[in-house]
Structure formats: structure tokens, C-alpha cells
Amino acid sequence: MKRTAIIVSLVALVAAAQFGSAQEPPRVVEISAKRFEFNPKQVTLKRGEKVTIRLVSTDRAHGLLIKPLGVDLDADDGKPGEITITPDAVGTFPAICDHYCGSGHGNMKMTIVVE
Amino acid sequence: MKKEFDRRAFMRVSAMSLGAGALLQFSPLATTAQGAALSRLFHRQNGEGTGPFSIVQLSDTHVGFQGPPDPLGTKAFEHAVDIVNALDQQPDLILFTGDLTHDSDDPAEHAKRFKAFRSISDRLRVKKRMHVPGEHDAALDGGVLFRENFGETHYSFDHRGVHFVALDNVSQGKPIVGAEQIAWLKKDLARFPKTAPIVVFTHRPLFDLKPEWEWFTADGDAVMNVLAPYESVTVLYGHIHRAEHNTIGTAHHHAARSLIFAFPDPSTPEKKPLPFNPDQPFKNLGIRTISGSSATRALAAGINDVELSIREISGSEGVMMMLREGDSL
Numbered sequence: 001m002k003r004t005a006i007i008v009s010l011v012a013l014v015a016a017a018q019f020g021s022a023q024e025p026p027r028v029v030e031i032s033a034k035r036f037e038f039n040p041k042q043v044t045l046k047r048g049e050k051v052t053i054r055l056v057s058t059d060r061a062h063g064l065l066i067k068p069l070g071v072d073l074d075a076d077d078g079k080p081g082e083i084t085i086t087p088d089a090v091g092t093f094p095a096i097c098d099h100y101c102g103s104g105h106g107n108m109k110m111t112i113v114v115e
Numbered sequence: 116m117k118k119e120f121d122r123r124a125f126m127r128v129s130a131m132s133l134g135a136g137a138l139l140q141f142s143p144l145a146t147t148a149q150g151a152a153l154s155r156l157f158h159r160q161n162g163e164g165t166g167p168f169s170i171v172q173l174s175d176t177h178v179g180f181q182g183p184p185d186p187l188g189t190k191a192f193e194h195a196v197d198i199v200n201a202l203d204q205q206p207d208l209i210l211f212t213g214d215l216t217h218d219s220d221d222p223a224e225h226a227k228r229f230k231a232f233r234s235i236s237d238r239l240r241v242k243k244r245m246h247v248p249g250e251h252d253a254a255l256d257g258g259v260l261f262r263e264n265f266g267e268t269h270y271s272f273d274h275r276g277v278h279f280v281a282l283d284n285v286s287q288g289k290p291i292v293g294a295e296q297i298a299w300l301k302k303d304l305a306r307f308p309k310t311a312p313i314v315v316f317t318h319r320p321l322f323d324l325k326p327e328w329e330w331f332t333a334d335g336d337a338v339m340n341v342l343a344p345y346e347s348v349t350v351l352y353g354h355i356h357r358a359e360h361n362t363i364g365t366a367h368h369h370a371a372r373s374l375i376f377a378f379p380d381p382s383t384p385e386k387k388p389l390p391f392n393p394d395q396p397f398k399n400l401g402i403r404t405i406s407g408s409s410a411t412r413a414l415a416a417g418i419n420d421v422e423l424s425i426r427e428i429s430g431s432e433g434v435m436m437m438l439r440e441g442d443s444l
Contacts, residue, residue, distance in 0.1 A: 061288055067326045072333070074289075094327040099288045100254035103218055106329070106386065 026050040026084050033062035033075060033097065036104035042111045047090050054082040063099035066112055074099060087114040153311060157276050160306070165276030168207040171199055171241070172316070174353030175373035177251065178235070179228035180217035184376035184388035187396055192235055192374040200240050208274065209241050212353035212371060213249025213285065213318030222256065229264045245272075249318040249354060250285040258286035269296055271303050278307060282317040284332045290319050291333045300341050312347040319354045320370065322363055325381040330355050342366060355381075356388075 029051055032039045045051055055064045057075040064073040064081075068091070073081035097108035154165045176192040185191070199206070216228040229252075236244060248261040248268050258268045268283035280303065284292045304313070315321075321335035332338070342348045348366040356373035357380070376388045 063289060065326070065329075067323075096327060096329060098290060098329055098333075100250040100285070102220065102255065103251075105250075 026052045028052045028054055030054045030056060031064060032056050032058060033064070034058045035060065035101050036108040038108065038110040042113060044113045044115060045087050047087050047114050050084060050086045052082055052084045054080055056080045060101060061099045062097050062101055064095055065098040066093050066095045068093050069112065090114050153308065154276060156308070157273055161273045163273060163275055168275050169204065171206045171209045172212060172351050172371050173209060173374060174212040174371040175214040175249065175356055175375060176232060177214055177217040177373070177375040178232040179219065180375055184391055186391060189235060195374055196235060196238050200238070205240055208243040208245060209239060210316045210351060211244065211246040212316050212351055213247050214251045214353060215246060215249070216252050218251045218255055225260055229260055233264065245281060247281045247317055248283060248285050253286040254288050258283070269299070277312045277314055280313060280315045282315055282338065284317055284319045289333060290329060290331060292338050297334065297337055297341060300338065304341065304345065309344050310346050313342065313345050314349045314351065315342070316351045318352060320352050320368065321350055322361065322368065324355065324359065328381065328386045330381065339363070339366060
């Protein structure tokens, strides 16, 4: 009987923890894209912190590729793209637009810093 | 650098790089049962037997580009055309691996650039010319102008015992080939034995050369998995405006230099075109080394300042890359 009570308590604790975490949605980092720039130019994340990266385009189709972080987003005007990640390594990671958007496309980049 | 010649292969490939384009020569080696069977297969399928021939690869002409990295515009392209035309032995075909034109937001202007490209390439004595698009040709309009000028963006054909596959990894905007084209590739290759020599030509590298410079194809691994069972695969590409040579698995990947301006070594921190040097206008498009076969010696007199890579592919026993000592591949 005592053992059953302990198990029930543990289940309740786990459920509470899950409920608690559900109450804390990941931080949202919004990145705006337009020909041929991202805004902001740099974003700082924390290692181990769950974060949602949302890409918003204000003109046409753009991409956001940060291969080491597993980010490969697409966005078009009025159609944002988003992904939730938890960076597990510190570092400075280049991010590029990988949806060709015109002759200045090659310079459309930004930086993600994980500290 | 010298590699062992695999006599079990159907076709031997030996290569020598002089720069941006590439002259590839195919010629049968000693016949084998396997080689004879492949010859019969190609003959049955398209009436062509194996035999000696050469091709030229030219890339990244960017007709319409104007800017400090190359104030001379199409001069290097025109010079390359003159050089190829001066070859005693004309190649059977010429492969253009993308970025034929530089894009414009004005479709009418971009159409003019396609026309200008054709007016220059039409000067080539070689009439069999095959093209794949680069992102500057096809990413903004999904390949509409390219198709109007050159037909489909992916296709295949056989030529004297070699199966050529044109792949489009640009016209969807992203660096991707796509599931539909990969399914087509599987079906296209299914009719060939694993020993058939295959030359793939495309614009972007099919492997992660430097993704942060967009030097990759997102589903390149899926493409190479389809090609992996084939013993003799050569991939020719452009996009990176510099010579680059990699062997991954059994496949050999070769990038041609550009005919407009050069990009730096990928180990450098920033991707910026190498500066134009008015005293050496075709520097980085120019000859680097020349040595080896009679074919390359014959070319040496005519090539002195325009990038032109030369590779020799010979065989009737599979495609196998053999790099000669002293070459700069």
C-alpha cells in the first residue's frame, strides 16, 4: 500500500513537471528577411535553452540555413517558417539565405552566436 | 599525383587541368568481354558504338554581368570560344554547367542576356552543345527562360558508350534536386549495368563543399546514393568559380573555373570575388600547367591566358580517373 502511494506520488510529480514545462513555451526569436538582408544581423542564444526561430519575409521567398544547428527554414511574404531547437554546443554560426532571391543574394547572411 | 589504372573498369579516365573549362577525351582501350557487352548495349539502345571522342566543359559565363571583378564582361568567354574553335580536333560536344547568364529583375533584360549568350556560343564550330541552368539562369523564374532557349533543365543522353545525365539543382530556388527528379534519375539509370560509364553534369556541387557559401546541394547525398552502385561516375559542375577535385566513394567530382571571375579558396574566411588585375585580365582564368599527352601539347600553343581545363578520358573499360604527374587537378 505504501509502495503504491509512492508510485502515485512520483507519477503526480512527473505530470506536474510536464504540466509546468508546458506552461513555459520556448522563447521566440523572430528574424525578418528581405532582399538582401536579415534583421537582426546577429542573434545570441543560450546553450541548452529551447528556442523557436521564426523567419518572416517582407517581400518574397527567402531561406534561413544554419546547417550546424539543423535549421533550414523557408518563408514567403505572409508565410513565415519556424523551427524549435535546443542548441547543444557553443559557437558562432554563419546563417545564409539559401533561397535564391536576386543578384545580391550571395551577401544575404547573418550570425547566430550560442553562448 | 598518379592513381592506379583499374583494368577491370570499362573506361579509363585520365585528367589534366589547365584551368576553367575542360576538354575531356574518350578513347577505347583494349576490348574485354565486359566492354564488348557494354558496346553492344549502347549500340542496341541508340545505334551508337563506343569510340574515341572528346568533349569540352565551359562554365559560369555570366553574360550580362557588370562589375569590378570583371569589367571586361564576355571577353574571357569569347576568347575561350576562339580557343576551342582553333583546336585541330574539334570536340564532339560541349557541356555548359550553368550560370550562362547573369540574372536581371527585368525579364526582358534577362531574355536579352540569353540571346547574347547564344550569339557568342553560336560561334563555336561544335554544334552539339548541352546546357544545365545555374541559379542566375533559372532560380528567379523557375527555369522559364532557360527552357525557352535550351529545353528541359534535366535530361540524359548517350554518346559513344558514355551515358550523360544533366541534373538541375537550381530552378526550385533552393539548392535542391528534388524527389521527382531523383525518381526520374533512378528510372533513367535502371537500364544500364553497374559498369556503364556515367558522366553527370550539373551546376552546384552534389556534396557539402562549403554550405555556408552555398556550395552544396541539400539532397546531394540522395542523388549520390542513386549513383553509388555504378562503378564509373564522374560529376562535372560549376558554381564555385574555381577548380576543385574530389573523390567521394567511387565518384569523381570536378569543378570548372568560371569565365567571368574567380572565387577564393574555401578555407579563406570570406567569399569575395578575387580582384580584377588589369595587367593580367584573365588571371585565375588562365593556364596553370601543361604537360602530358599529345592532345594537351597540341593545345598548349593556343592557350595562354584563358582558363581551359583539359581532361582526357579514354576507355572501353569503365570510367576511372587517372591524374598525371605534374597536373594541377
